[in-house]
Structures are given as C-alpha cells and as structure tokens.
Amino acid sequence: MEMKRNTTKLLWLLMFSDIVLFSYEKSLREQAIELMQDARLIDGHNDLVLRLRIFYQNRLSAVNLRELNKTHTNLAKLQAGFVGAQFWSVYVLCSAQNKDAVRLTLEQIDVVKRMCNSYKELEFVTTSQGISDSRRIACLIGIEGGHSIDSSLATLRMYYDLGVRYMSLTHSCNTPWSESSSKGMHNFYPNVNGLTAFGQEVVKEMNRLGMLVDLSHTSDMTAKAALSISKAPVIFSHSSAFSICNHSRNVPNDILQKLKKNKGIIMVTFNADVLACGRKVVNVSTLADHFDHIKKIAGSESIGIGGDYDGVERFPEGLEDVSKYPSLIEELLRRGWNETELKGVLRENFLRVFREVENVRNLSKLMDVGESETLQEVQNSCRLDLRNHQPQKVRSFGFSSVTQPLSLTFVTVSHLILYYES
C-alpha cells in the first residue's frame, strides 16, 4: 500500500513538472521574435528607392509607403520584420557613368531625405549613436558604386555632408580607379585592376571622413587592396559565401579571414542566385548554410545581414519580403546559435564597426584632406576641360557695339572720298 501511494505521488509530481516545463518552453519562433524585439535588425542594403524612381518618378505624394504592395518593402512589413535601421541604397545605373551620375545620385539622396521626413515611423540618422537611440526605423544612406562620385573627391565629401555613410566602391562596372567583380556587363575601363593610386586616395578620404568602405560588388583584387590600406574596419553590405556558392558576388575564404583581422563585417545577402548557384530549392536553410560557413571561417562577430530586398528578383522560400527576417533567426536558433551571437548578427557587430569608423574620423587631421586632382584620363566630351577653357568674354554692348562698325565705315568711306578727290 505504501509503495503504491508513493508511486502515485511521484506520478503526480512528474505530471505537474511536465505541465510547468511545457508552459515555459517557447517555440523557436517565439524565441526569435523575442530576441528581435530586443535587438532590432540593422539591414545593410535595400533598393526601395530605386523602385520609387522607376515606378513613381520619385513623386512621394503618389505613393503610400505604409501599404505599398508592388515592392518587397513597405513600412508595415519592415515593422513586422523587426527592422530597426535600414541603409537605403541610392544606386544609379552604371550606364550613367561619365554622364549624369552625380545629378541622379543627388536626386536619390533627396528622395531618401524626403521619405524619412514624411513618415513618423522613419527617422533619418547619420551616426552609430543615432541608430542606438532611435525608437523608430532609423534611415541611413549608402551609395552603390564609385561611378557616383565621377572621380571627384570633393563630390565624395559633399555626399558625406548630405548624410551618406557608406559607398560601395563599384557596382557592376569598373570605375577609372576601381575594379568590379562583374565582367562583361559593361565596357568601362577594362584595364583597371583592383585599386589604382587614385582609388587608394578615395579609400583614404573615406577613412578620414568617416564613411564606411563597402566592398560588395568589387573584385577580389579590389577587396584585398582596400582591406590592406583601410585604417578602419570595412563592410560587405550585401554579399554571401563563395565557398558555398561560387558566384563572383560572393566572398572567398581568404578574404573572409582578412575581414576578420580587419574587424569588419559581411552582411549576408538573400539573393537566391548568389545563395544557391542555380540549385532549384532555395530556402531559409540554404541561407543559413552561408551563415554557418562564415561563422566557421571568420567568427560570428564578422557577420551581419544585408537582404538586398527590392534590388533583385529572386528570394528564398520563406523569405519573400522584409517581414520574414524572423524566419532566418529561427533557423539559426535551431542550428544552435546562441543569443549573444544572434544579437551580434542583428545589430551589435555592425554598431561596433560603425563606431570604430567614427573613431578613425575623429582622429584624422584636417590638413590631410584629399586634394588630388581629377584624373586626366577621365576627360571626355561630357566634361568641361578647364585647361583649354576660354572664358566667355563679357561683351560691352549698347553704344559702343554700334559705333565701332559705324565709325570704321565712316573712316573707310572718308578715306575713299579723299582718295578719289585727290
């Protein structure tokens, strides 16, 4: 009798503790959401602003960004995806190089500013502190492609003044001073390898200003050159792992190791084409493989997130738009990533990099401002050549322009008369 009562008690105890334990055990999904509520995502790259140009000619009053459904991105989705800060790309097409790239870039920057001032959910910031302090979705600006500066360090400085905080040294075209990872898409400057001397000046000036150097879209040579000369940590705003998928947009292991030494960050991107190398099934797991690999080579402290939403067409199943980020975090939890590592990926790693870049700026001296002359080799018919410039003569008109020819005529006629008279 005693034993049976003890067993019953034991069973009740077990059942009780089972219920208690069950009610405390959260699903991974819930854990992911709780984590992201606490540590909202800083995403490295989004091309919504390009879409606004293409669909709405930058007329913000024609669109409601909260509910927009033609794009991967709208404000409601960003909130659902626990996005705390977004770098908006002000990309302009490579075909504008040597034409009106500067004007177009300024127009894209203008749209970001107007956008971020028009919605109470958004707040334009330019510092790491600004991101940390923001209770809204912090807006920052990234230029995508060195062609936007038109080989002018002064233009780079003006972009910084306007709030731009990173520049990808190339997009899919070479500039006169840096080499892209894309081959054959454009015909610009085919003989440029890595970074030229001027390209090094650009990186130095970016360090001095406090602008993050972004190596997404650059060739391996460019990335290595930048990593060796930059005094500050660098970023890849939207690239993934070459080892998992050998796409030229991805980063090979040796560069990942250099990045680790540099204390920089690779913000892993979601573009299905660079994740899966043509494999049919592309899902959250495919993406998580890239995370696992990079963690192995460079440590989780080198990792961030740069979705590239609205910049490309194909995304993994389950990650179709900017509300789906929690699915990635859920998968990484499943794979044993801990909270510290995930908070690092979500925001802390990026903030560390940004703070160090700001530190390098604060230590830089005013006299080191980049004053290299614009390269002679970029001279073309769409540029004023000051060396051969004839200043427009300020003509004096009115009275004298009439009198000069008249008086000449008078003198000639009178001479003729006198001649014939004699």
Add this chain to the structure above:
Amino acid sequence: MPGRSVVVLALALRLLLPSAGQQHREEAERIMTTTPVIDGHNDLPWQLLKRFNNQLGLPEANLLLLNDTHTNIPKLRSGHVGGQFWSVYVPCDTQNKDAVKRTLEQIDVVHRMCELYPDTFACVGDSDGIRQAFQSNKVASLIGVEGGHSIDSSLGVLRTFYRLGVRYMTLTHSCNTPWADNWLVDTGDEPALHHGLSSFGKTVLEEMNRLGMIVDLAHVSVETMKAALNISKAPVIFSHSSAYSLCQHRRNVPDEVLRMVASTGSLVMVNFYNEYVTCRDTATLTDVADHMDHVKKVAGVQSVGFGGDYDGVSRLPTGLEDVSTYPALVAELLARNWTEEELKAALAENLIRVFKKVEEVSTARRSLGHTEHGDMGTHRTRGHIEHGDTYSMGTHRARGHIEHGDT
C-alpha cells in the same frame, strides 16, 4: 612779404586741420567698425579653381599671403568686410555636361576655406548667423550659385544645394537655361526661349521660396526680372548689377524694374565693374557712388547694397581696386550727405532684412503644408516637408536639425 606768409600759413593750416575728405574717411571707418559691409558677390572660389585647382593646402594658396587676387584675408579685414556671398560659379560651357559636379566642387572649396581659416571665416546659413559672425568679428561666409545651369533642371539638385548651404541662386549666368532667359536675349545676341520664365522656371522659383533660398536676378533678361519680381512671394536681390539709366549695359537694372524692386522690398547690390559702371573700360570711385545715388533716388535707400564682383572681373575703378577699398566708397557717400542710418542700411541692414523675410516666407509656406515639388510633378495636397536639413560643413559645425509638421 605778407603774401608768402599767408601762403605758408594756409599750407600749415591745411596740413594741421583734417580735410573734409579725411574726416569722412575716419567717419566711414567708425561706422564700418560696427556695421561692416555684406557684399553680394565675390568670385574668389573661381580664382582658387583656376590658379590652384582648389588645392588649398598648397603654400601659394595661402589666403593670408595671396597677392595677385582682389581678395585676401588682410584686405578683407582692412575693407571691413563682415559678410560675403562667395560665388560657386561654374562656366556656361558646363551646361548639359558636368555642371552639377563642378558646382559641388566649388561648394566644397568654400566649406574648406571656412575649415582652414576658422579665425577669419564663419560659414553660416541664416541671418542670425550673420549677426553672430559680426559679434565674433569674423567674415560671415555664405554661398551663392551663379547660374541655373548648375541645377541641371533638377529640383532634387536645387534642394541638395540648399542642404549644402547655398542661400541664393542667380537664375541664369550668361546663357539661357531650359527654363529662364538671360541678359544676352536683350542685346539680341541670343534668341528668347521663354520670354522670362517657363512653367518649370516658375516651379523652380516657387521651390526656392519654399526652401528659403534667395532669388538673384543679376545676369537675367528684363522679362525674367519682371516675371520673378511678380511671382516671388519673398523679396529678391540683384547680387551684382548696377543702374541701366547711368550706363546702358544690359547687365544693369532699368528704372522700371528699380520701381518694382522698391515695391517688393527687394535689393540691388551695385556692381563695381567698369564696363557696367561707365560703359567704358575706365571708371572711378565717384562713378560707382553715382550708381548708388541713382538706385537710392529711384528705389529708395532700402533698396541699395554693395555687390563688388571682385575676382570675377578684370577692370575695376580707380579707388576701388580691391576688397580693402569699401571704406573709401562709404566716405564718398558721406560726402554726398548720406546719413549714418542710410549707410548702415546699404552696408548690411538691407540684406539682413531681405534674408529674414525670405526665411519667414519659407517657414510660412512649409507650415501651410506646401509639399516639395517632386522631380517631375507639380504642386500637390498637404503633406510633410522637411525644413532646412542640417547644414554641415565637412567637420563638426552642423546646425540643429529642425523638423516641421506631420504626415
């Protein structure tokens, strides 16, 4: 002999007693010590580009020692220059080419000038900033874009220039833009394209009013002057133009327009270039004073200002060879019985009045819910606009960011 001693006595008296001219000169210096001149237009940045390719770090580009330009720091000081609109002019040849980039480079050189010589220059973006610079005995430095070709027909670029500190834009230089006619249309050298402002030109002007960027009508055709004076909700300026009545050069302002200047509370900042002052290649200081007298007569003293065009022109009047000579001109005006009040108005108060009004109009337009114009769009329903973003200058001098309105 009595005759000779009278002569000696007269000479002695002459030497001992200050002459009227000297008295006026001293008076001018006294007035300008508390009310220095705000000049409407100086092309030093263009000289820095041509001579040094904007490399301010070169030893020969030292603004304290530079001696073959009209402008350098010691001369600005002895000329009692308290405020200067630095022109970020780029030639008309850049239109449809690299005008935007070149303008950015000129804006950059002004910012760097302020950074490199912080004891002399204070880059400011509003009328309060000018007053503060006066207090701290620095040259309040502002930026003027010279020619609508610099915006490449883009309102986004116009707004960007405002954010970078540009506070006036001359609607044209000496070339038509796709939206405004220039003075060469009046001489017959160029065909009229718009007879003033096109519809987009009016949009540009409205956007300038909304932003708080002063409209400058130097270099434009008479029809453009009239169109702008009629449409603008804020007073306008002529940053460097003189009186057509005295010298019939089409860069100058005809009397009928001077009357519109008076009725709109606008400002004509008189240009010193010989060709515009006497319509010949020589002139003297008194000729410039004649122009100031004329504008005062036709449009009132509240419409007069100084717009020397130093370092933008080749031939300047005897007595006004460089930026140290403003006090001599003020002395001449004193001799012509201008009162101290009137001189202070012409030197600085008129410009500050205009600038304040331009700022007020901007604030009013923004709070009424006027949206910015989209790049290709027209005026639309109420919505939120940003108010002057942070005007930062490369290092750490950003002003506070102010926001108005809601969604």
